[in-house]
Amino acid sequence: MIRTILLGPPGAGKGTQAVRMVEKYDIPHISTGDIFRENIKNGTELGKKAQAYISKGELVPDDLVVEIATDRLLKDDCQKGFILDGFPRTVFQAEKLDEFLAAHGQKLTTVINLEVSPEVLMPRLTGRRVCRNCGASFHIVSMPPKKEGVCDICGGELFQRPDDNEETARNRIAVYDKQTRPLTDYYQKKGCLSNIDGAQSAEDTFQSIVDALEANA
């Protein structure tokens, strides 16, 4: 049973690795960022509240995030395990997650911490292009689509996430350092942190993740 968190700064490759993990383990990928983007697209109240923070690269308030994440974790498909991507992002959120898991008799397998040096992150973020239709992620230099602006998988239109512009991306990295990086200590102290070099190729990073998950399963 795999119950894991993908931790790491924006651009570390959490989304890319999550896609591979879903394929291998057939467990749900829970991205709070994806849930917010879906709500923004659909014009929901939650989407309206979250948009103001997301567009500046700030964190959405803890109470909103904890509610959507724990609601999602209550769904039946999470009985077979889960991959959390982008949650928790603060110590408060991590404590709430611990309370939730304890109340449901669940334990994390391990927390995967993707380590990537800051100079690698910015070009990864600003060069990222995402499919408007299926959400697949490409990169204009390191993973270009076969046809410019078109998704290889579904033929949908590729676009740049508004928060991947240079200024917002820079702020997201700063927010990570200040508010989310302390989580590495939090999980280290609990003895459940696996540090993985996220600057390796996507294939090698995936293999390191699989090794860490299976060593702790």
Ligand code: AMP
């Ligand atoms: P992501 O797709 O994980 O990069 O998330 C995009 C944006 O959604 C972040 O920059 C935050 O504004 C917001 N967000 C996603 N997850 C969280 C979270 N756990 N706590 C606070 N804000 C979040």
